Amino acid sequence: MATIWTYAELDSGALAPISLELLACARSMGEVTSIALGPGAGEAAASLGRHGAGRVLLSEDGVYAEYLAEPATDALAALVEKEKPDVLLFGFTPDSREVAGRLAARLGVGLISNALSVELSGDEVRAKVPYFGGAQVATFRANRRPAIILVRPKSYEAEEVGGEAGREPVEVTIGEGSTRARIIETKVEAGEQIKLEDAPVVVSGGRGLGGPENFHLVEELAEALGGASGASRAIVDAGWVPYAMQVGQTGKTVRPGVYIAAGISGAMQHTVGMKSSKLIISINKDAEAPIHKISDLGVVGDALTILPKLTAAVRARTGK
Amino acid sequence: MKIVVTVKQVPDPNGQHRLDADDTIARDGEVVLDPGDECGIEVGLQLKEAHGGEVVLVSMGPERSREAIRRGLSMGADRGLLITSDELSGADALLTATALATAIQPEEPDLVISATESYDGSTGMVPPMLAELLGVPQLTFATKVEVDGETVTVHRQTEGGYQVVEAHGPSLVTVTAGIAEPRYASLKGIMAARSKEVKVLSFEDLGLDSSEPVETVESIEPAEEREAGEVIEDDGNSAVERIMETLQAARVI
Numbered sequence: 068m069a070t071i072w073t074y075a076e077l078d079s080g081a082l083a084p085i086s087l088e089l090l091a092c093a094r095s096m097g098e099v100t101s102i103a104l105g106p107g108a109g110e111a112a113a114s115l116g117r118h119g120a121g122r123v124l125l126s127e128d129g130v131y132a133e134y135l136a137e138p139a140t141d142a143l144a145a146l147v148e149k150e151k152p153d154v155l156l157f158g159f160t161p162d163s164r165e166v167a168g169r170l171a172a173r174l175g176v177g178l179i180s181n182a183l184s185v186e187l188s189g190d191e192v193r194a195k196v197p198y199f200g201g202a203q204v205a206t207f208r209a210n211r212r213p214a215i216i217l218v219r220p221k222s223y224e225a226e227e228v229g230g231e232a233g234r235e236p237v238e239v240t241i242g243e244g245s246t247r248a249r250i251i252e253t254k255v256e257a258g259e260q261i262k263l264e265d266a267p268v269v270v271s272g273g274r275g276l277g278g279p280e281n282f283h284l285v286e287e288l289a290e291a292l293g294g295a296s297g298a299s300r301a302i303v304d305a306g307w308v309p310y311a312m313q314v315g316q317t318g319k320t321v322r323p324g325v326y327i328a329a330g331i332s333g334a335m336q337h338t339v340g341m342k343s344s345k346l347i348i349s350i351n352k353d354a355e356a357p358i359h360k361i362s363d364l365g366v367v368g369d370a371l372t373i374l375p376k377l378t379a380a381v382r383a384r385t386g387k
Numbered sequence: 388m389k390i391v392v393t394v395k396q397v398p399d400p401n402g403q404h405r406l407d408a409d410d411t412i413a414r415d416g417e418v419v420l421d422p423g424d425e426c427g428i429e430v431g432l433q434l435k436e437a438h439g440g441e442v443v444l445v446s447m448g449p450e451r452s453r454e455a456i457r458r459g460l461s462m463g464a465d466r467g468l469l470i471t472s473d474e475l476s477g478a479d480a481l482l483t484a485t486a487l488a489t490a491i492q493p494e495e496p497d498l499v500i501s502a503t504e505s506y507d508g509s510t511g512m513v514p515p516m517l518a519e520l521l522g523v524p525q526l527t528f529a530t531k532v533e534v535d536g537e538t539v540t541v542h543r544q545t546e547g548g549y550q551v552v553e554a555h556g557p558s559l560v561t562v563t564a565g566i567a568e569p570r571y572a573s574l575k576g577i578m579a580a581r582s583k584e585v586k587v588l589s590f591e592d593l594g595l596d597s598s599e600p601v602e603t604v605e606s607i608e609p610a611e612e613r614e615a616g617e618v619i620e621d622d623g624n625s626a627v628e629r630i631m632e633t634l635q636a637a638r639v640i
């Protein structure tokens with residue numbers, strides 16, 4: 068049976084959602100071992116077990132949380148060397164991709180990033196990856212072992228299957244040469260809003276809003292609908308809203324019940340992060356805007372006049 | 388300080404693109420210096436202005452990538468290295484990083500600057516691989532970079548804010564698009580760029596072998612598309628009504 072490893076990402080001691088999604092992907096392929104490194108790994112192990120990891124290799128060592136990428140790379144390289152897994156899955160997230168990149172270069176095996184799905188048949192490992200901005204899907208075959216594959220968040224749904232993982236400590240000495248990029252301080256800027264990825268409704272705004280002074284129209288509608296607000300990269304790059312709100316290829320992937328896009332053109336790099344939403348409503352004054360072609364209801368009109376009226380109507384209906 | 392900036396030529400983000408018959412992204416359309424790398428060059432130039440030294444641009448790509456380097460030289464960079472080979476189309480991230488590392492190593496830079504991800508490949512895997520192959524730490528997603536003697540400090544953008552991350556000695560930094568507004572090349576800069584050196588290196592020069600790809604593209608198919616729904620014109624009131632009906636049908640309100 069193939070041995071499949073997953074890298075469990077810990078974010079300030081808590082398991083990142085992608086780590087459980089990876090198990091849904093891994094479970095169908097073989098025997099699953101998760102690697103959890105850093106404070107919180109012990110607690111994470113229980114959850115990893117319930118989601119399908121048969122075994123968790125873990126270390127609570129603070130070094131993994133204090134320095135970027137290199138300590139985790141050292142640990143994984145030593146473990147891979149010893150046990151030679153067939154497949155090693157990472158989340159395609161900012162933190163995991165740095166570890167995966169270093170590891171793939173150190174082992175000389177390369178990797179496949181941004182995978183939508185992974186498949187094992189016989190001893191061949193394949194992954195499907197968005198190509199040419201998402202208009203196409205390419206199938207890649209990994210030629211070396213371990214096959215390192217980075218899976219896009221929200222490509223698999225995390226699922227509890229019951230079970231308890233066996234735990235084994237990771238005993239790797241992290242050399243001084245790997246404690247170099249040190250995290251001195253962590254600053255939190257994001258407000259109280261519901262997490263974008265978990266929100267039942269997402270209202271996103273783009274450059275069509277005209278300026279940062281109009282973004283409150285998006286926030287107010289999101290709040291009235293009990294959802295979260297998001298943004299296109301154009302307005303994140305322009306500094307209107309923080310990066311945490313960006314939806315798309317280089318931002319978050321969301322899958323809410325309803326996604327409302329206001330003043331967003333619908334570039335492929337944006338839609339790849341939201342097109343799996345159950346219902347999509349777009350407001351864009353250009354009838355030819357690509358966003359209208361993927362939405363269930365496309366409204367050709369001015370977001371600046373429609374948003375406040377819509378918010379008022381929602382408030383009137385819900386009595387809030 | 389010696390600063391190396393990696394730069395890539397990409398299809399113009401504002402242009403129309405198509406795929407070649409072999410399903411690689413056509414490189415004969417409009418191409419430009421990657422806008423992310425322009426930010427990298429800007430950061431490099433600002434550091435040079437503050438601390439003195441030299442900014443060297445390194446690119447791997449077809450011969451015409453010289454144009455991307457030339458553009459960076461017009462902005463004020465000092466010289467360029469172009470790694471070029473006939474076998475490059477479809478080079479994977481590991482091969483790219485290996486070629487860049489081999490060309491950069493002899494330069495012994497104090498700092499290497501890359502963009503967090505490129506506009507066409509856009510998976511951001513080259514920089515961490517490059518950092519590993521150069522044996523330096525990586526300071527990533529920088530929205531701010533400061534150098535003080537041997538110490539490099541960045542603000543690293545995170546989901547909920549940022550981290551302050553620091554390293555001593557040679558490092559690789561990846562910069563976000565928001566970090567700095569790239570300067571325009573002045574006429575004087577464009578003139579000066581003509582006489583700046585661009586050294587061309589082949590795979591043979593670097594002793595590289597590209598015969599064994601780490602992954603193989605087996606097939607390319609159109610992505611599944613969502614079916615288009617209804618598109619309506621707002622006449623003042625109908626739009627809000629229709630959206631309300633849709634939200635109600637979806638049981639959101």
Ligand SMILES: Cc1cc2nc3c(=O)[nH]c(=O)nc-3n(C[C@H](O)[C@H](O)[C@H](O)COP(=O)(O)OP(=O)(O)OC[C@H]3O[C@@H](n4cnc5c(N)ncnc54)[C@H](O)[C@@H]3O)c2cc1C
Nearest residue numbers: 273274275299300301315316317318330332336337352370
């Ligand atoms: C490598 C790479 C990664 C990227 N990653 C992302 C990503 O993660 N997320 C992302 O979003 N983008 C991403 N992009 C950028 C993407 O290609 C687009 O440039 C971006 O999504 C455009 O943002 P926008 O729709 O807000 O702006 P624009 O494309 O400028 O669209 C504005 C729209 O607003 C409409 N409009 C104008 N006025 C009004 C009005 N009063 N009322 C209603 N509509 C109006 C216009 O008709 C237009 O369609 C990426 C690009 C690259 C190359």
Ligand SMILES: Nc1ncnc2c1ncn2[C@@H]1O[C@H](COP(=O)(O)O)[C@@H](O)[C@H]1O
Nearest residue numbers: 393447502504505508509510511512513
């Ligand atoms: N062929 C290349 N030549 C020079 N730099 C590159 C090349 N490919 C990637 N890079 C650098 O790595 C960054 C991220 O690219 P990528 O990993 O392809 O998303 C780019 O913005 C460049 O700075």
